[in-house]
Amino acid sequence: MTWTTELSDLLVVTAILPVLLRRMLPSVFVLALQGLLLAAVALVFNPNPAGILTAVLVLLAKVIAVPWLLHRTTGRASAFSLAEQVTPWTYLGVVGVLLAGRLLSHHIAPAAFGATASSLASAALVATMLGLLVVATRRLLPSQMLGLALTENGLYAAGAALAHGLPLLLDLGVLLDLLLALLLLAWLTGHVQTAWGHVDADQLNELRG
Amino acid sequence: MTYIWLLLAAPWLGPLLDGLGVLRQERWWGHAVIAVAVFGIATLAAVSSPALDPLGRLLVPLVALVGGLTLLASRGPLHGLKSERQQRFYLLWLTAFWWSLLLVALSRNLGISWLGIELTTITSAVLVAISGQRAAVEAAWKYVILCSLGLLVALLGLLMIYGLNAHAGDAALSGLDFRTLHAHARALLPGTVRVALILLTVGLGTKVGFAPLHTWLPDAHSEAPAPVSGLLSGVLLSLALVVLWRTELALAPAAGPGFGNDLLLAFGLLSVVVATPFLLVQLDIKRLLAYSSVEQMGLIAIGLGIGSPLAVAGALAQIAIHALIKSGLFFVAGDILQTFGSKKLPRFPGLLAAQPRLGWLLLLGMLTLAGLPPLPMFPSELAILIGLFSKSALLGWVLLLALGAIFVGLAHYVVASGLGAKRPVRARSAPGRSWSGAVLALSLAVPLGWLLPTILYRSLALLAAGR
Numbered sequence: 001m002t003w004t005t006e007l008s009d010l011l012v013v014t015a016i017l018p019v020l021l022r023r024m025l026p027s028v029f030v031l032a033l034q035g036l037l038l039a040a041v042a043l044v045f046n047p048n049p050a051g052i053l054t055a056v057l058v059l060l061a062k063v064i065a066v067p068w069l070l071h072r073t074t075g076r077a078s079a080f081s082l083a084e085q086v087t088p089w090t091y092l093g094v095v096g097v098l099l100a101g102r103l104l105s106h107h108i109a110p111a112a113f114g115a116t117a118s119s120l121a122s123a124a125l126v127a128t129m130l131g132l133l134v135v136a137t138r139r140l141l142p143s144q145m146l147g148l149a150l151t152e153n154g155l156y157a158a159g160a161a162l163a164h165g166l167p168l169l170l171d172l173g174v175l176l177d178l179l180l181a182l183l184l185l186a187w188l189t190g191h192v193q194t195a196w197g198h199v200d201a202d203q204l205n206e207l208r209g
Numbered sequence: 210m211t212y213i214w215l216l217l218a219a220p221w222l223g224p225l226l227d228g229l230g231v232l233r234q235e236r237w238w239g240h241a242v243i244a245v246a247v248f249g250i251a252t253l254a255a256v257s258s259p260a261l262d263p264l265g266r267l268l269v270p271l272v273a274l275v276g277g278l279t280l281l282a283s284r285g286p287l288h289g290l291k292s293e294r295q296q297r298f299y300l301l302w303l304t305a306f307w308w309s310l311l312l313v314a315l316s317r318n319l320g321i322s323w324l325g326i327e328l329t330t331i332t333s334a335v336l337v338a339i340s341g342q343r344a345a346v347e348a349a350w351k352y353v354i355l356c357s358l359g360l361l362v363a364l365l366g367l368l369m370i371y372g373l374n375a376h377a378g379d380a381a382l383s384g385l386d387f388r389t390l391h392a393h394a395r396a397l398l399p400g401t402v403r404v405a406l407i408l409l410t411v412g413l414g415t416k417v418g419f420a421p422l423h424t425w426l427p428d429a430h431s432e433a434p435a436p437v438s439g440l441l442s443g444v445l446l447s448l449a450l451v452v453l454w455r456t457e458l459a460l461a462p463a464a465g466p467g468f469g470n471d472l473l474l475a476f477g478l479l480s481v482v483v484a485t486p487f488l489l490v491q492l493d494i495k496r497l498l499a500y501s502s503v504e505q506m507g508l509i510a511i512g513l514g515i516g517s518p519l520a521v522a523g524a525l526a527q528i529a530i531h532a533l534i535k536s537g538l539f540f541v542a543g544d545i546l547q548t549f550g551s552k553k554l555p556r557f558p559g560l561l562a563a564q565p566r567l568g569w570l571l572l573l574g575m576l577t578l579a580g581l582p583p584l585p586m587f588p589s590e591l592a593i594l595i596g597l598f599s600k601s602a603l604l605g606w607v608l609l610l611a612l613g614a615i616f617v618g619l620a621h622y623v624v625a626s627g628l629g630a631k632r633p634v635r636a637r638s639a640p641g642r643s644w645s646g647a648v649l650a651l652s653l654a655v656p657l658g659w660l661l662p663t664i665l666y667r668s669l670a671l672l673a674a675g676r
Contacts, residue, residue, distance in 0.1 A: 108404070109372070112376065158365060161372075163376075169320075169382055170320045181357050185354070192346055195343045
């Protein structure tokens with residue numbers, strides 16, 4: 001299929017950037033770009049009315065709704081000016097994920113699925129694991145939300161690679177569940193901001209044992 | 210099908226009437242009546258609806274029952290919420306949580322089950338955070354982040370199964386029906402299915418509370434309002450475990466005999482062993498109950514993983530009895546918290562003398578949870594233990610030692626808090642109002658504990674002989 005290699009490469013790039021960016025605004029911008037990319041993936045794999053519908057849904061959820069919610073949450077928590085730390089361990093993590101993606105992708109997408117599927121599946125696996133890395137390495141609550149959204153984006157690409165997209169009910173359900181989870185996390189971030197006066201996960205330590 | 214639609218609609222009647230402003234002074238009574246009606250519909254559905262499989266016939270009435278008891282026991286927390294808006298908010302989200310649990314219990318499809326389980330995370334997290342206190346908000350945050358990530362890992366496994374199906378020509382949601390999966394599993398690539406099963410076990414296992422993925426569990430379960438903790442600990446964990454077990458059974462022909470069973474067995478044993486020391490040093494009564502749930506899920510996973518009719522019957526009975534006992538105990542814990550203003554066990558020595566009703570309920574519940582014969586949890590635990598011994602004597606001894614240590618730990622706490630001091634602690638405020646739900650739950654567990662293992666064993670043995 002045309003464009004799959006380019007789309008896969010771009011997906012990996014949009015997945016690496018948020019790990020290395022220290023501030024929320026550019027990260028959210030990259031997340032929206034990645035959403036645009038996923039809409040394109042939906043169209044390339046399903047050039048039919050159903051594919052167009054899915055692409056529109058992806059556009060609404062991943063390019064508009066989720067980035068807007070993250071932008072709003074970050075603004076309300078006055079976290080735009082705060083910088084995350086990017087240590088040598090983060091870089092090592094990225095390298096490890098890229099290697100693991102290479103080594104493990106054939107377990108996710110067997111050879112029988114074809115070369116295009118496997119190149120996108122490998123990119124999707126990398127994007128998913130990098131999303132997990134963002135959650136693991138970030139301290140600010142909005143950044144952890146960003147990590148969750150990135151992980152889900154990676155899985156969306158995996159769905160496209162492995163099965164040319166999901167049945168509409170499942171697709172809608174997953175998108176809706178993610179939106180609800182992020183809305184809930186935004187609500188909780190507001191509560192944390194009121195109760196503690198900051199949104200730093202490392203300093204949330206009421207619970208022990 | 211009529212009963213199923215009715216069952217999915219009926220719980221919403223409460224919030225609807227609330228929203229229309231019909232229920233005011235008698236808000237709790239209105240919800241109690243609806244809870245009884247939902248349980249009635251669920252029982253009718255279990256008896257007569259062809260849309261339920263045998264497992265559903267066990268789980269749907271159970272979820273309806275414990276959800277209903279939770280509404281009954283919510284009288285205490287509702288009393289504590291001052292404004293009408295807060296009361297409606299609590300009942301709305303409790304209904305949503307209950308509904309999502311019913312959806313998972315009804316579902317016979319991996320995709321729908323996944324959506325339902327993710328929905329339970331969201332609906333219950335709102336309830337965990339509802340008090341707005343620092344610890345509660347922190348617990349809810351950890352809960353949502355960890356369980357959502359876990360479920361996304363499980364989603365990758367689900368996508369792989371779906372992808373294999375799609376390449377075999379079945380690109381429809383119905384291809385993920387457990388029965389269809391089982392019928393077609395032989396045609397799927399074994400290696401890929403195994404990787405998918407590992408991802409599903411780890412992902413759903415986060416939600417079940419398997420060690421070492423359980424770290425969110427004691428926090429979330431101890432910070433939620435006590436009746437909600439009962440529903441979280443007693444029902445949600447086992448439902449996630451059942452979904453995992455159903456998936457593993459459906460894919461067994463592809464993954465090879467015993468692959469999924471061994472995963473369940475390994476995580477189960479690890480959970481029991483890891484939970485034991487935490488149970489022995491825990492002073493906070495709600496955290497104690499939460500760690501006991503980690504142990505209980507481990508025990509049930511062991512039973513399901515062994516796979517023999519006896520052990521599976523024990524595990525399924527354990528699911529039902531644990532749901533009743535654990536929710537009953539959480540209701541009691543809620544009352545204790547309200548009465549004494551503390552969850553720490555040393556703060557209420559002499560409970561039996563100060564509050565005989567709560568004292569006896571705690572005593573009986575804890576000893577049941579410890580597996581003391583002839584209390585109702587003993588037969589099912591014995592079935593699981595016998596099953597494990599006949600599989601491997603070494604593992605059997607490991608489990609027996611852990612269960613023995615837990616027994617001593619729980620019994621010690623009961624003695625320390627119930628009979629300890631000669632001068633009983635003073636109650637800080639009027640006793641709570643959840644104990645009636647606990648009485649109902651604990652007394653229902655008695656006949657079930659002794660009848661259910663036998664009934665399940667007979668029907669499972671018949672199934673096995675029929676094959």
